[in-house]
Amino acid sequence: MTGGALFDTVLIANRGEIACRIIATCRRLGIRTVAVYSDADRNARHVRLADEAVHIGPSAARESYLRADKLLDAARRTGAQAIHPGYGFLSENAAFAQACADAGVVFIGPKPSSIQAMGDKREAKALMQAAGVPVTPGYHGDNQEPAFLQQQADDIRYPVLIKASAGGGGKGMRLVEKREDFAAALLSCQREAESSFGDARVLIERYIVRPRHVEMQVFGDRHGNVVHLFERDCSVQRRHQKVLEEAPAPELSDAQREAMAQAAVAAARAVDYVGAGTIEFIVGEAGDFHFMEMNTRLQVEHPVTELVTGIDLVEWQLRVAAGQPLPLRQDQIHHRGHAIEARLYAEDALKGFLPSTGTLQVMQFPEATAHVRIDTGVEQGDAISPWYDPMIAKLIVWDEDRPHALQRLRQTIDAVRVVGVTTNAVFLGRLARQADFAAARLDTGLVAREIDTLLAPLPEADxxxxxxxxxxxxxxxxxxxTDANASPWxxxxxxxxxxxxxxxxxxxxxxxxxxxxxxxxxxxxxxxxxxxxxxxxxxxxxxxxxxxxxxxxxxxxxxxxxxxxxxxxxxxxxxxxxxxDPLHRHAGAEAHAGAVVAPMPGRIVELLAPLGTKIAKGTPLLVMEAMKMEHTLQAPHDGVVKAFLARQGDLVADGAVLVDFVDGDAETAA
Missing domain, CATH: 3.30.700.30 (Glycoprotein, Type 4 Pilin)
Known part of the structure; x- marks a missing residue:
């Protein structure tokens, strides 16, 4: 590959739907692809689709997808000239980007210095202030002593957000509404940040009441050009993780949109940005906006931008990484219509959004058309494992305006058919019909306010x-x-x-x-x-x-x-x-009566409830970590914890008995 020509071979250092998405674009451009896979992904869809695939280690990401040495060795062995990191894993790892450069392999993403500058939220805030980009008030310093951070939160005034300094995707983030909740929230946030990013540092910010989350897609090349590709609204979130995303952002004035776009371009220029990136803003009720962070990678929600602009962002990434200038100038980039994306996960929303693992025995989606796009990394018969993010697919729709796009979204969600794991389709369908969302009255607290309605029990069958x-x-x-000669017997x-x-x-x-x-x-x-x-x-x-x-x-x-x-x-x-089956009733139906079992495979983080003391229904019993998120198991009814059958740090299987929990009081339990 010389003189700005596209690559012959690209290695994809990721998995799931983004790996499949990259393979599709490379195939259209005549580029050979190399997939990598762990033990859990041996038969994964991205492995089947790629021209070549290399095994890189055990199922745990830290031993496979997060091993830069194994990825670079796979590139060397297969002759790959470039590595596309997708999103997640090492996509925002400056050391990996530098290691690629040192090995003579093109990293399809920004410069290591840009990743470094924007990867630490505290340093990024200072950099943005110097560039004239508005930022949210808060503490972004080095002192990480709990007492000091508590004092900073008190001074900022509640509610405040605790955010992992190296974080993203809603991990390592907690909203604290009153002083007495701060210490526990800080500990949980630091623990999750350390587990997810290997960095427990946090920052404290004032929580903007009823905020919107609006982000700008930016793109830069090696010739000094930087453009924006308009905005996306990602306000519909649960626990700071995006659920629905749309483009363009509804109810934004032209003046707001232009000011935000200029701020985003200025932010990208401040770090000499190359490739695809996202500048995320928090927007207040009065229309004021503040820089939150920059994601120095392609985003999960990039398809809505592609549908309204008609631009393949992965193709742009490949061209820019190959040294070509941006294909279009700012005045040549336009948007048309409205697009919405819903994230379909293997999780039981009605049981606290617990991840669901198993085999996709049935998986049926509406047929892809000019109005409906399905991005998925799995097929019917594939397994959803406990090792990675439980996303099944992204359901993306487009139409001439928001009302028509919203109707298509509802129809698409209603047409999803999945058996083998539980999905959040019912939750998504209800959210797509929620009155405030339909009327574009958006803010990041919408899901939390409506959670009782959104998670109401399924209707009883008549x-x-x-x-x-x-x-x-x-x-x-x-x-x-079908055989006419088949036996009538x-x-x-x-x-x-x-x-x-x-x-x-x-x-x-x-x-x-x-x-x-x-x-x-x-x-x-x-x-x-x-x-x-x-x-x-x-x-x-x-x-x-x-x-x-x-x-x-x-x-x-x-x-x-x-x-x-x-x-x-x-x-x-x-x-x-x-x-x-009346001839085969389950003889052990009561085998686990009085026990609390693991709803999924995971690791025990903390034991919370006292032994031998009567506690009320809903009291937290223990904390589990699964799929990089913490989940609190609660008492199913009033009763007493006789014993914990797992210790802190233990890895437990799905269905393992964790707590011997019985009705009654301490005396009868004894």
Whole structure:
């Protein structure tokens, strides 16, 4: 690769959907790709898509994806001229960028000095102040003594934000609303920062009340050119992690947009920035904005910018890294329409957003069109492991304006079909229909204010839903040989001489078990609850869709069956049933009664509850770390902790018994 020509071979030092995204662009440009993978990713989609793949170590990221020496060795062995770090892992690691340069390999990203300057939030704030970019008031100094930081927070006045100095992605960040909560929040924040970034230092900032999070996409080249590609609104967050992102940011005046754009370009110029970067601003209720941080990499939410500008940002990264100038001048960059992105995660939102691991036994998305884009790093049959971020896919939609884009987002979320792990699709669907979001009344506290509504229990199934689930299970499990010569004995339609035999299906949901009777006939089915009058239904099945006319009311629903689980989708609602086999009931259903078990694999961080003392439902019992986030397990009911069955620092498996927790008081527990 010489004279600004594009690379022959690029190694992708990342995984998941971003690795797949980079491979797609490289393939379009005729660039050969090399993937890297850990033990957990041996059969991952990005490995299957790349031209070549190199194993770099065990599943733990610190032993594989975070090993610069292994990545550079893989580049040397495969003849890769450049390394694309994606986002996450080593994408904002100045030492890795320098190591690439020392090894004669192009780092597809900014200069090490730019990463260094913006990588420490405290130093970045000082640099931005010198460049005339407005910053949020706070303490960004070196003194990390807890008592001193407590005093700084008191002086700034609550509420304050504690933020990991080297952090990002919402990790190592805590909102503290009153003085007495500061010490515990600081300890948790430092612990999470050390675990995620290897750096426990923090800064303290005034929390802007009802803020919006608006960021500017910037791009620089090696010829002194810097442009912006407009803004994105990322205000819809949970625990400082983005959930929905959109472009352009709604309800911004042209004057605000221009002032923010100029500040972003000035920020990029201040560090001689090259490549793709994001300047993040916090916007107050009065329209004032303050610099928060710069992400010196491509962002997870970059597709919304691509859809409104028509620009492939990965292609721009490759061209700039190869020494070419930016493809367009500022006056040639325009935006059209509106795009929104939703992050689909393997997590159980209704159970405190606990990560969900397992095999994607069913994974179906709407077909990609000019209006719908699905970015994913997994396919049906792949596993979601506990080792990495639990993202399944990014659902991105575009239309001519925000109302139409929002309607497409709702339809796209409603059409997601995943069985094998629990997803946050119900949460996303409710959020997409939330009144303030629909009206673009956005701020970073929206999710927290509406959390009770967003996480309300799933609707209880009415009689019709129970019958539709049974009909779907029955229709799916009937043998339907396509071979005209197939044996009639293979048909499980209940036929016998004289009349069809009744079929009984037992389902359970929400702690209730019901037995349904089905009586097949030539052109219809009679169905009802055992011992009750039967209803007449006509059924048509085209997997996974069941079309059933029940007592003359026609309904179209999707029914997915995997093992004993039956999942019925009706519009935005989802109902989950267990198919109960009366000949194989689980004899150990009560095996863990009185115990608190691990909801996922992870590491025990801290034991919180006292032994032998009665505590109330909801009292924190212990803290687990999984997928780089801390999760607090709480008492399921009033009772007593008889014993902890795991110690601080222990690695535990999914389903491991952690706490011997019993009803009653200390005397009866003893």
């Amino acid at each position: 009689d019709a839903v129970w019958m539709l689930a049974a009909l779907g299970l029955w229709a799916r499990t009937r043998a339907s040989p 293979a048909l499980r339609d209940g036929w016998r001489i004289g009349a069809s035999a009744p079929r009984y299906i037992e389902l359970s949901a929400g702690g209730e078990t019901r037995r349904l009777a089905l009586q097949p006939h030539a052109d219809h089915v009679e169905i009802g609850f055992d011992g009750a009058p039967l209803h007449v239904a006509t059924v048509a099945w085209s997997a996974p869709t069941l079309t059933a006319a029940l007592d003359g009311v026609r309904r179209n629903v999707d029914v997915l069956v995997q093992g004993t689980q039956v999942v019925l989708y009706r519009g935005e609602d989802r109902y989950v049933f267990e198919h109960v």
